[in-house]
Amino acid sequence: MKELEYPFDSDCIIKKKRSIKRTLIADGKDRLRKKIAVFGGSTTHDIVVCLELFLLDQGIEPEFYESEYAQYWQDAMFPSDELLNFSPDLVYIHTTSRNIVNYPSVSEDREQVAEKLEREYAKFEQMWKKITETYHCPIIQNNFEMPFYRLMGNRDCSDYRGRSNFVSRLNQLFYEYAEKNEGFYINDINFISASYGLRQWSDPSYWNMYKYAMCTEAIPEFSFNLSNIIKSVFGKNKKALALDLDNTLWGGVVGDDGVDGIQIGQETGVSQSYYEFQCYVKSLKDIGVILTVCSKNDRENAIAGLSHPEGALKPEDFIIIKANWENKDRNIIETANELNIFPDAIVFADDNPAEREIVHTQVQGVAVPKMDSVENYIINIDRSGYFEVTNFSTDDIKRNEMYKANAERTAQQASFADYGEYLLSLDMKAVIDDFIPVYLQRITQLTNKSNQFNVTTKRYTATEMEDVYKSDEYIRLYGKLTDKFGDNGVVSVVIGRIDGDILNIDLWIMSCRVLKRDMELAMLDRLVERAAERGIKKVRGYYYPTAKNKMVRELFGGFGFEKIKEDYEGNTVWELNIDGYEKKNNVITVEDNSSLTN
Amino acid sequence: MDSKAIYERLNKVFRDVFDDDDITVNANTTANDIEDWDSLEHITLMAAVQKEFKVKFSMGEIASMKNVGEMVQIIEKRAK
Numbered sequence: 232m233k234e235l236e237y238p239f240d241s242d243c244i245i246k247k248k249r250s251i252k253r254t255l256i257a258d259g260k261d262r263l264r265k266k267i268a269v270f271g272g273s274t275t276h277d278i279v280v281c282l283e284l285f286l287l288d289q290g291i292e293p294e295f296y297e298s299e300y301a302q303y304w305q306d307a308m309f310p311s312d313e314l315l316n317f318s319p320d321l322v323y324i325h326t327t328s329r330n331i332v333n334y335p336s337v338s339e340d341r342e343q344v345a346e347k348l349e350r351e352y353a354k355f356e357q358m359w360k361k362i363t364e365t366y367h368c369p370i371i372q373n374n375f376e377m378p379f380y381r382l383m384g385n386r387d388c389s390d391y392r393g394r395s396n397f398v399s400r401l402n403q404l405f406y407e408y409a410e411k412n413e414g415f416y417i418n419d420i421n422f423i424s425a426s427y428g429l430r431q432w433s434d435p436s437y438w439n440m441y442k443y444a445m446c447t448e449a450i451p452e453f454s455f456n457l458s459n460i461i462k463s464v465f466g467k468n469k470k471a472l473a474l475d476l477d478n479t480l481w482g483g484v485v486g487d488d489g490v491d492g493i494q495i496g497q498e499t500g501v502s503q504s505y506y507e508f509q510c511y512v513k514s515l516k517d518i519g520v521i522l523t524v525c526s527k528n529d530r531e532n533a534i535a536g537l538s539h540p541e542g543a544l545k546p547e548d549f550i551i552i553k554a555n556w557e558n559k560d561r562n563i564i565e566t567a568n569e570l571n572i573f574p575d576a577i578v579f580a581d582d583n584p585a586e587r588e589i590v591h592t593q594v595q596g597v598a599v600p601k602m603d604s605v606e607n608y609i610i611n612i613d614r615s616g617y618f619e620v621t622n623f624s625t626d627d628i629k630r631n632e633m634y635k636a637n638a639e640r641t642a643q644q645a646s647f648a649d650y651g652e653y654l655l656s657l658d659m660k661a662v663i664d665d666f667i668p669v670y671l672q673r674i675t676q677l678t679n680k681s682n683q684f685n686v687t688t689k690r691y692t693a694t695e696m697e698d699v700y701k702s703d704e705y706i707r708l709y710g711k712l713t714d715k716f717g718d719n720g721v722v723s724v725v726i727g728r729i730d731g732d733i734l735n736i737d738l739w740i741m742s743c744r745v746l747k748r749d750m751e752l753a754m755l756d757r758l759v760e761r762a763a764e765r766g767i768k769k770v771r772g773y774y775y776p777t778a779k780n781k782m783v784r785e786l787f788g789g790f791g792f793e794k795i796k797e798d799y800e801g802n803t804v805w806e807l808n809i810d811g812y813e814k815k816n817n818v819i820t821v822e823d824n825s826s827l828t829n
Numbered sequence: 830m831d832s833k834a835i836y837e838r839l840n841k842v843f844r845d846v847f848d849d850d851d852i853t854v855n856a857n858t859t860a861n862d863i864e865d866w867d868s869l870e871h872i873t874l875m876a877a878v879q880k881e882f883k884v885k886f887s888m889g890e891i892a893s894m895k896n897v898g899e900m901v902q903i904i905e906k907r908a909k
Contacts (some may be wrong), residue, residue, distance in 0.1 A: 242876070242877070242880045245873055245876055245877065246842070246845045246846055246873070246876075246877040246880075247845055247848075248873075249846075249847070249848030250845070250848050253848070274869075276869045277869070277872070277873065436888045439888070440888060440891065440892070441872050443872070447872055447873070447876050448876060
């Protein structure tokens, strides 16, 4: 919704929050339902109201539990039955520097202050551990904003007795915990308050009158920032950035001005701004964002512009280059198809408002950041939080290489008459085995990102996956696929729950980048093998239809399972007798975990 | 600005904030007259009124306002 896209009009959101909510709910979109417990150290009412708007806009329908005023610690440590029954999918702890009780005083020595720091920190750590034990769900914790006055002036930040110094050190302890604990995320209010302006942010009248720890005008920005973490945790991040060229990646029109005439590099302020933007885009690639081009240009002009010696980006940084005279909405849809992602995972960056409008109206769900002037490009894309990083795996770093290799595979496919022959030519090797700790993060990430090749669309948080990993109730498999073009990383996960001599398939997912490679057959072979070892007689598969997973409706049927149940919503149950099962994969060489150490 | 114009603009703000086009405020209107006007929504209302008239109420003014009439008096004095 336009009103909720960055840069938004906060006053308008605050004033019209009711009608905005009404409009969002009336659109009838299918949303992910999530239960969020908010533990507040100050008033949280409008924070929750605004958070709900942003989450609805990002495809999540939240249900909230809000602790009574300032009862965050009590609620976390001694949960009520109401809270236990609520059973949150995520806990958010809204504390601020107003909640620090053990601030140092100038008469204290180093040890006394260190002790206070420890005591303050311990209170939080104890709470996080308790929450993790009780709910096994992700936690979002605010760090602390700088105090609004400085008793010692500038010295307050460097002296161990200063409040600013104390807050910085406490923040540092929080970050150390975040580094060590998956599923624990910091909501960086220190940044957001600084960016908003600490002077306005911490206007004491809001605390003293309403017990808000920030001015209410700042709440939309605050809640938006928070919603980005939540939507990322629940797998709603964008995946690709499709960029226009002329006046987006460089100043001027390469077709008219020639390569020598475009503005990029170090010569002028404008060309430096474009260069800085190119550098930013290039680093997005490093966090796993797929880059593509979507430009009305002749292809050779586009390539020439991208090959400009002063530019930071090069043609090979892009997985797909659509430089033609087709309408951009068509190019965006084709880009999505070629990448095997949904159009709503694309961000389209173009300086031309008319192009943005046509893409926005013709392709549902594509994000179109405002690109009004080059000096705002980075801020507008960055603050929109499209690519908010919550888990960062090595796969993210390598994603662009993998998509590139995919494009090469497609090219080779064309030269084979027989598809089986082509598959054999890929020299595919897979490791298919029980989970191992080094891949847990990627496995969890995959369960939250896969929408298409996903029979049950069951999602797991990091802590839930940890539990599955530790339990012997399950047969777990991950699959990692390598071929002569490169390593695809972990691309498939199957979780089967043992119930007597029946194995219920809770989860079967695969990344769409390895579709039609027989990887699913290799997974099935291994699953049946492991099931037989555990004395299983029957494997039961479940398919629950969603808007996105039609491609696997007949997955189990294709495997030779028999359909034993179907309801009016299209949910189906399938069964396979594993006695006499014959291996189905003969194009992939399959190994186990021990091969990884070689 | 005359008080009639102020009431007109104020009405619009009330209708937006409480999402109810039937609201019409007068000098005697208080929180008791509007169902959703509780202490939390009062904060939103204050913010929206201050934005509309480009004024900033002091803490003392916010605390002492008894009804819409008193709010209008402050706006009349201060609004540009």
